Amino acid sequence: MTQLSLLHSLSPFSSLSRFSITPPPRFSLPSFSIRAMTSHIVGYPRIGPxxxxxxALESFWEGKSSAEELKQVAADLRFSIWKQMAEVGIKxxxxxxxxxxxxVLDTTAMLGAVPPRYGWNGGEIGFDVYFSMARGNASVPAMEMTKWFDTNYxxxxxxxxPDVKFSxxxxxxxxxxxxxxxxxxxxxxxxxxxxxxxLLSKPAKGVDKSFSLLSLVEKIIPIYKEVVAELKAAGATWIQFDEPSLVLDLEALQLQTFTNAYSELESSFSGVNILIETYFADVPIQTYxxxxxxxxxxxxxxxxxxxxxxxxxxxxxxxxxKYLFAGVVxxxxxxxxDLAASLCILQVLEGIVGKDxxxxxxxxxxxxxxxDLVNETKLDKEIKSWLAFAAQKVVEVNALARALVGQKDQAFFASNATSHASRRSSPRVRNENVQRAVVALKDSDHRRATSVSARLAAQQKKLNLPVxxxxxxxxxxxxxxxxxxxxxxxAKKITEYDYVNAMKEEISKVVKLQEELGIDVLVHGEPERNDMVEYFGEQLSGFAFTVNGWVQSYGSRCVKPPIIYGDVSRPRAMTVFWSSTAQSMTRRPMKGMLTGPVTILNWSFVRNDQNRFTPTCATQTSTTSLIRL
Known part of the structure; x- marks a missing residue:
């Protein structure tokens, strides 16, 4: 089977349609993956296709299913993921x-760093404590949640x-x-x-400001040593340490802490291969x-x-x-x-670090x-040919690895080249009206014609708002x-007339409630909006949407990011009807709400064929209302 046919036919998650109640059979590698190339995947989505x-999580939290049923779903997911990678040929x-x-919460559990409010008294951490830390419970709040570097996870x-007793x-x-x-x-x-x-942690409440989190490194290293020892005893030949913080501009003490930590761990590394993985940016030269x-x-x-x-x-x-794990996908x-471009980079790297x-x-x-792109049965075929989700990226990784050792799948590379040529030449990607509007922009278009004080005075005269x-x-x-x-x-089960009336009824309720509460500037409540980004993307050109393109945000929360594939423009008004409808229901000022362009950009899968900061979005009515994405 060629990589091309594998990419389009592989459906590694078919077993998930009905979860088994018995362990999956021992997996036998197919003949081609016995010669698995030097290919590697840093990590994989766990939420499921x-x-x-x-x-499964929400069913368990609601008491509709047992812990064992949740564990079975998780085991089936893991098996499907591992099976897919093995079948493709990932080493x-x-x-x-x-x-x-x-x-990160898993690491907190591994280290036994449970805040006292969760009442944990030692032993192996189970679902009760684990999910209480994540979600809180009836008596205690959850731990804080924040962005994983500059991602949407x-x-x-x-x-x-200083008093945490790690175990x-x-x-x-x-x-x-x-x-x-x-x-x-x-x-x-x-x-x-x-x-x-x-570095991803924070001082516990009440800790003295002079306390340094880095001082705890000596307390957690012994636990890391225990984990490494157990993994070696279980037969592990490689262990991967993710250190994404290395891409930050580290202070001298932070960099020294890193060096000291791995020097201390060094003795436990004997007999196992250690990979230190960095990602999201360049590693600064001194850190490198x-x-x-x-x-x-x-x-x-x-x-x-x-x-x-x-x-x-x-x-x-x-x-x-040393081995260089080259993150080119x-x-x-x-x-x-772009397989051809990545292969050129890999060949250059071979010349630097050696072929093997x-x-x-x-x-x-x-x-x-x-x-998995396989599940996108409604996505436009041309746009779909330009894409690769996680399952397809696994195939790309191994295709590059095989090509690097002289086993290039010519059909797969040719199909990939055709896809890229299609995207470069597609009139759907480049909108000449947007391009002309961008070129016509002047510095004055980025500034208001009137001063802030003049606008405030005009606003107050019209709205007569309190202080x-x-x-x-x-x-x-x-x-x-x-x-x-x-x-x-x-789904076209009700008419547009019925839909609009239902939304108007909801807006009327919201307006009446705000008036009763004495709110000065009203809002219409946004009942017509499915999502603060998707709603606008669906009304803009240059956007595509998936059916199952879900990405985990946290826990069981998933988002389906829009795909910005071309120059973006606004063919028609997006919010005027609903805002004017709401305004007609009250004498008080009605505020309009627009999701900002930076949020839309950062919550979407953005095009990678140009600089992220290049303006490529405009309305078709005037250049002065240009939105910069």
Missing amino acids: KRELKF YIPSNTFSYYDH HYIVPELG YASHKAVEEYKEAKALGLDTVPVLIGPLSYL KALTSLKNVAGFGFDLVRGTRTLNFLKSGFPSD DGRNIWAN KVVVSTSCSLLHTAV LPTTTIGSFPQTIGLRKVRREYK
């Missing part, structure tokens, strides 16, 4: 990238202080490695490294030097998609006895890889992409009834 984990398959909620922030309290990494091993697969267990874990000078580490992983200067660092020097976006030292990899975990006027952000709760009406309208 059709959000199977989400539904370095990750384990312990699955999580019931969040991988959110992690649970560890709360640490090895979750053996998940070892258990999942053994689980894969029992299926006939030797995986690479993935751990968040000690430096990144501490400190990283690559580490002893008893077998390989280093770099993001060569966002890391635009890393290639120059590699040219200036890379240890001859984008883990942050959903565009098909380059491992083809993803730029970061595929957690940040949608799962401290009251308003709300804009959206009111989306009820089950509202969602049902939108679904039925989209």
Whole structure:
């Protein structure tokens, strides 16, 4: 089977339609993957191609299913993921990238760093404590959640202080490695490294401001040693330490803490290959030097998609006895890889570090992409040919690895080249009206014609607002009834007339409520909006939408990012009808709400054929209302 036919026919998740109640059989590698090339995946989405984990989690939280049923769903998901990678031919398959909620929270559990309010008294951490930390419970709040670097994924922030008594309290990494091993697969267990874990943490409430989180490194290193020892005893030949914090501009103390931590861990690395993985940007040159000078580490992983200067660092020097895990397949976006261009980069890298030292990899975990393009049966065929979700990126990685050793799949590469040529030449990507509007922009178009004081005076004269006027952000709760009406309208089960009337009725309720409460500047509640980004994207040209392109935001929360594939324009008014309808229901001022362009950009899969900051979006009515995306 060629890589091309594999890409279009492989459906590794078919077993998830009905979850088994017995363990899957031991997996036998197909003949072509016995010769697995030096290919590697940093990490993989865990939510499932059709959000199977989400539904299993929510069923468990609502008391509709048991812990054992939840564990069975998780086991089936892991098996399907590992099976897919093995069938494609990936050599370095990750384990312990699955999580019931969040991988940073998993590390907190591994280290036994449970805040006292959760009443944990030691032992192996179970679902009760784990999910209480993630979601809170009737008596205590959840731990804080924040953005994972500059992605749209959110992690649970560890709360640490000088009195935390760390202990090895979750053996998940070892258990999942053994689980894969029992299926006939030797995986690479993935751990968040000690430096990144501490830098991603925050001081616990009440801790003295002089306390340094980095001072805890000596307390957590012994636990990391225990984990490494157990993994070695279980048969692990590689262990991956994720240290994304290395791409930050580290202070001298932070960099020294990193060096000291891995020097202390060095003795435990004997007998196992250690990979230190970085991603999301270039590693600064001083950090690069400190990283690559580490002893008893077998390989280093770099993001060569966002890391635009890393290639120059590699040219200036890379240890001859180390492996380079080259992240040339984008883990942050959903565009098909330019295989020819990536192969050229890999060949250059071979000349720098040696033919047998380059491992083809993803730029970061595929957690940040949608799962499987196979499930997009309604997506425009041309646009679909330009895309690659996580399942397809796995195929791309191995195709590049095989090409690097002289086993190039000519049909697969030719199809890829055709896809890229189609995208470059498609009139759907380039809108001449938008291009002309952008060229015509003047500096004055970025500034208001009147001063702030003049606008304030005019506003007050018209609206006569109090000194401290009251308003709300804009959206009111989306009820089950509202969602049902939108679904039925989209499915053409009700007429547009019925839909509009249902929305008007809801807006009327919202307006009346705000008037009764004495709100000065009203909002219409946004009942017609399915999502603050998707709603606008659906009315703009240059956007495409998926059916199952779900990406995990946190826990069971998933989002379906729009795809910006071309120049963006506004063919017609988007909010005027609903705002004017709402204004007709009251004498008080009605505020209009627009999702800002920066939010739309950052919540979408953006085009990668131009600089992210280039203006490519305009209305078709005037250049002065141009939106810069």
